[in-house]
Amino acid sequence: MDPAPASTDLTPWGAETALSEGNVAPTQAWPGEAGVADSDSTVDERLPDDRFLNRELSWLEFNARVLTLAEDPTVPLLERAKFLAIFASNLDEFYMVRVAGLKRRMQMGLLAPGPDGLTPREMLRSIAERTADLVSRHARCFTEQIAPTLAEQHVEILTWADLADDEHERLRAYFRDQIFPVLTPLAVDPAHPFPYISSLSLNLAVVVRDPDGGPELFARIKVPNNVPRFIAVMGPVDDGRAARYLPLEELIAAHLGLLFSGMQVVEHHVFRVTRNAELEVDDDRDEDLLQALERELARRRFGPPVRLEVAATISDHVLQLLVRELAGTLDETLADHDVLRVPGLLDLSALWQVHNEVDRPDLKDRPVRPATHPLFAEGEVPRSIFARMRDGDILVHHPYHSFSTSVQRFIEQAAADPNVLAIKQTLYRTSGDSPVVDALIAAAQAGKQVVVLVEVKARFDELANIGWARMLERAGCHVVYGMVGLKTHCKIAMVVRHEGGYLKRYCHIGTGNYHPKTARIYEDFGLFTADPEVGADLTDLFNVLTGYSRQTGYRRLLVAPHGVRSGLIERVEREIAAAKATGSGLIQFKVNSIVDEETIDALYRASRAGVTVDLNVRGICALRPGVPGLSENIRVRSIVGRFLEHSRLFRFGSGDRAEFWIGSADLMHRNLDRRVEALVQITDRAAQSQLDAVLTAAMSDATGGFDLDQHGEWHRRVGTDEAPLVDLQDALLRRTIARHD
Structure with missing residues (x-):
C-alpha cells in the first residue's frame, strides 16, 4: 500500500521520534506537592447541577453516529449496509x-x-x-x-x-x-x-x-x-x-x-x-x-x-x-x-x-493486512518472542499490528517451550475456534501449570464461556470462574520461564480481548514486557483473582475496584497543581465511555485551573464540554469508522513529565466499582511516542470525526476539496504497513 500522505499529521510516530514538548521521563517530580492539589484548589469548587448529560441519550447519539456512516455516500456501498x-x-x-x-x-x-x-x-x-x-x-x-x-x-x-x-x-x-x-x-x-x-x-x-x-x-x-x-x-x-x-x-x-x-x-x-x-x-x-x-x-x-x-x-x-x-x-x-x-x-x-x-x-473497504511488529519479525536469525521481550517493552497496536504474530504467538511459544513452567491468563471473550485456547490446552497437556480465569458472566457470551471453561478443565487447566461480586474484565497474561537457574516472568497487558477475530476489526493496544515490577504486579493480581489475597497496591498497575478511579483522579489533581505552578497543563483520555461523576468533576476542576483536557470518546459521554466557567478548556471528539475504537489510553502532562497508561477500564461505574480492571504505566519512550502520536492525530483539526457541544449534540467535521479531512484509521493503517514492509 502507498504510504500515508504528508498531510496526515501523524508525526511524531516511530520509536525514533521525540514526544511533543520533549521526551518523557516519568520519574521526574511533578510541580507542586505530589499527589495533592495546591492549598487553594478547593476555592470556587461549586459545580452546576446540570453539568452531566444523560448516559442513555448519549448512547443513542453514538448509534446515530454509526447511522451517519451508513448515510454517507463516500463510504463504500456494502460498508454502508454493514x-x-x-x-x-x-x-x-x-x-x-x-x-x-x-x-x-x-x-x-x-x-x-x-x-x-x-x-x-x-x-x-x-x-x-x-x-x-x-x-x-x-x-x-x-x-x-x-x-x-x-x-x-x-x-x-x-x-x-x-x-x-x-x-x-x-x-x-x-x-x-x-x-x-x-x-x-x-x-x-x-x-x-x-x-x-x-x-x-x-x-x-x-x-x-x-x-x-x-x-x-x-x-x-x-x-x-x-x-x-x-x-x-x-x-x-x-x-x-x-x-x-x-x-x-x-x-x-x-x-x-x-x-x-x-x-x-x-x-x-x-x-x-x-x-x-x-x-x-x-x-x-x-x-x-x-x-x-x-x-x-x-x-x-x-x-x-x-x-x-x-x-x-x-x-x-x-x-x-x-x-x-x-x-x-x-x-x-x-x-x-x-x-x-x-x-x-x-x-x-x-x-x-x-x-x-x-x-x-x-x-467494500480494502482488505486489511496487519503488519507484524518489526520487533517480532523473524529476521535472518530467528529469535523467540521471549528474547525480543528481554530487550525491552514492546507496544502493539491492533488491528494495524497482527494479533497472530504477537499475542497468539506469545501464548503458542509459551505452550511449546520446555523451559516454560506456567501460564496464567484471563479470558473475557474469545472466538469459537480460538488458537489461544488451543495453545492453553496444549500447554496443560504438556505438563505445564496453566491457570485460566474465564469470566462466565460476560454478557451474551455466557454460554460460550461456560463451554470454554469446561473444555479447559477437561484438558487439565486450573480454571477460575471469576470473583464473588465482581466481573473480571482485565486483559492480562503471564508466562513463567526457567532461565539460567532463575525464574523470569513475561507479561502481556492489553486493552482488548484475547479474540483473534475481533482483533482484526477492533482497535486496541497491548504491552509486552519482561519488566520485573510488572511481573511482580501480575503475580500479585493473579493471587487476588485465584485466591484470597486482598492486595490493593501495585507498582506499575492501577487495579479496580480499589485503585483506578482514585489513581486517575490523583493524577488529575497533580496536573491541576502543575498548571497552577507553570500556567499550563495537559490531560488526554481515549476511552469507550465516560460516565463516572467523580472523574468528570475532577476534569471540570482541571479545566477551571487552566488545564487543557482532550477527550477522545467513542460512545457515551456524560461530560459537557465548552461550558463557560466550567469546561471551556475541554474538547470531546469521537471517531467512528471501519474499525471499532476500543482502546483505553490515559495521558497526564507533556514533555519531560508526561505519564501514559493503557488498560481495560472505561470511566463507568461498572468498570471502576464492580469489575477487576487493570491499567499499566507505559515507561518505554518509543511506546510513549507512539501513544502521543495517536492522541495528537486524533485531536487534530485536520482529522475527521465528530465534536460534542455543551448541549450534548454531536457535529461531524466537514473538510473541503482543497483541504480534505484525514481518515485517522486509514492513515494509521497506511503508515503502519508502509513503515513495517
Whole structure:
C-alpha cells in the first residue's frame, strides 16, 4: 500500500521520534506537592447541577453516529449496509439491557432522578422520542438509499412479486423441501393460548377465516432462525458480480395457502419482540456458579417484553391483539412508545449476510493486512518472542499490528517451550475456534501449570464461556470462574520461564480481548514486557483473582475496584497543581465511555485551573464540554469508522513529565466499582511516542470525526476539496504497513 500522505499529521510516530514538548521521563517530580492539589484548589469548587448529560441519550447519539456512516455516500456501498446492520444490532442490545433496566427500576419503585436530573419515566419518554426518529432515519436510509443503489450495482433484495415465473417455480420447490417441514403455524383461540414469542425472533401474524363464513382467526408463524434470512435467487449472473436475494419471510408469506389449507388468508404482518436479557445471578449464594448461570440463561428467553417492532402496514386490530397478548399474565405492559412501526424490512442486522456473501471488492473497504511488529519479525536469525521481550517493552497496536504474530504467538511459544513452567491468563471473550485456547490446552497437556480465569458472566457470551471453561478443565487447566461480586474484565497474561537457574516472568497487558477475530476489526493496544515490577504486579493480581489475597497496591498497575478511579483522579489533581505552578497543563483520555461523576468533576476542576483536557470518546459521554466557567478548556471528539475504537489510553502532562497508561477500564461505574480492571504505566519512550502520536492525530483539526457541544449534540467535521479531512484509521493503517514492509 502507498504510504500515508504528508498531510496526515501523524508525526511524531516511530520509536525514533521525540514526544511533543520533549521526551518523557516519568520519574521526574511533578510541580507542586505530589499527589495533592495546591492549598487553594478547593476555592470556587461549586459545580452546576446540570453539568452531566444523560448516559442513555448519549448512547443513542453514538448509534446515530454509526447511522451517519451508513448515510454517507463516500463510504463504500456494502460498508454502508454493514453500518445499517451494526445500528440495528446495537439498538437491540440497548433495549435488552438499558431500557429493560429502566423499566425494572420503575417496577421496583426506584424513581429517583439520576445525576442528569431525569427520572426513569422521563428517560424512557426521551429515549422513545429519539429512538423513533433514528428508526425512521434507519429505515429510510435502507429503502431510499442503500437498497436502490445496491440494485443499480446488481445486488438486489427482492419481493415475491419481483420474481419471474421460472424463479417462482424454483423457490416453490425450495420452500416445499427446505422450509415447509420446519414451520409450525400456531393458532390462537380458547383451546390454544397465545404462544411464547422468543426474543428477537422474526414472526408472521396471520389472520385467516373460513371461506364459507365465520369469524376471523389469528395464528402465528415463527420465521426459522437456522435458515439464512436472505435466500439466494438462482438466475442469470452477470460475470459473477450480480447477487439477488429474497427475504425468508417473503417466501413464507407467499405460501401461506399451503400452511392454512382450505382457509382464506385475510392479512399477514411481520413482527418482532425484544425481551429483557439481564441475568440475576447471586454469586454470593453457596451453589455452583456455572449451574446458577445456566439456570438464569434458560430463564433469559422468558424475560418480559420491552419492545415490539411491527411492519408499518400492520392493521390496528392485529397490533392491539399483539400488545394485549404479549402483556399476558406477567403484569407487564407495553406502552405506546414501546411499539415501533418500521417501514420496509424488520431486523436489518441481517444485512451482515449480504455484506459477507457478496464478493464485490469494489463495494467494500480494502482488505486489511496487519503488519507484524518489526520487533517480532523473524529476521535472518530467528529469535523467540521471549528474547525480543528481554530487550525491552514492546507496544502493539491492533488491528494495524497482527494479533497472530504477537499475542497468539506469545501464548503458542509459551505452550511449546520446555523451559516454560506456567501460564496464567484471563479470558473475557474469545472466538469459537480460538488458537489461544488451543495453545492453553496444549500447554496443560504438556505438563505445564496453566491457570485460566474465564469470566462466565460476560454478557451474551455466557454460554460460550461456560463451554470454554469446561473444555479447559477437561484438558487439565486450573480454571477460575471469576470473583464473588465482581466481573473480571482485565486483559492480562503471564508466562513463567526457567532461565539460567532463575525464574523470569513475561507479561502481556492489553486493552482488548484475547479474540483473534475481533482483533482484526477492533482497535486496541497491548504491552509486552519482561519488566520485573510488572511481573511482580501480575503475580500479585493473579493471587487476588485465584485466591484470597486482598492486595490493593501495585507498582506499575492501577487495579479496580480499589485503585483506578482514585489513581486517575490523583493524577488529575497533580496536573491541576502543575498548571497552577507553570500556567499550563495537559490531560488526554481515549476511552469507550465516560460516565463516572467523580472523574468528570475532577476534569471540570482541571479545566477551571487552566488545564487543557482532550477527550477522545467513542460512545457515551456524560461530560459537557465548552461550558463557560466550567469546561471551556475541554474538547470531546469521537471517531467512528471501519474499525471499532476500543482502546483505553490515559495521558497526564507533556514533555519531560508526561505519564501514559493503557488498560481495560472505561470511566463507568461498572468498570471502576464492580469489575477487576487493570491499567499499566507505559515507561518505554518509543511506546510513549507512539501513544502521543495517536492522541495528537486524533485531536487534530485536520482529522475527521465528530465534536460534542455543551448541549450534548454531536457535529461531524466537514473538510473541503482543497483541504480534505484525514481518515485517522486509514492513515494509521497506511503508515503502519508502509513503515513495517
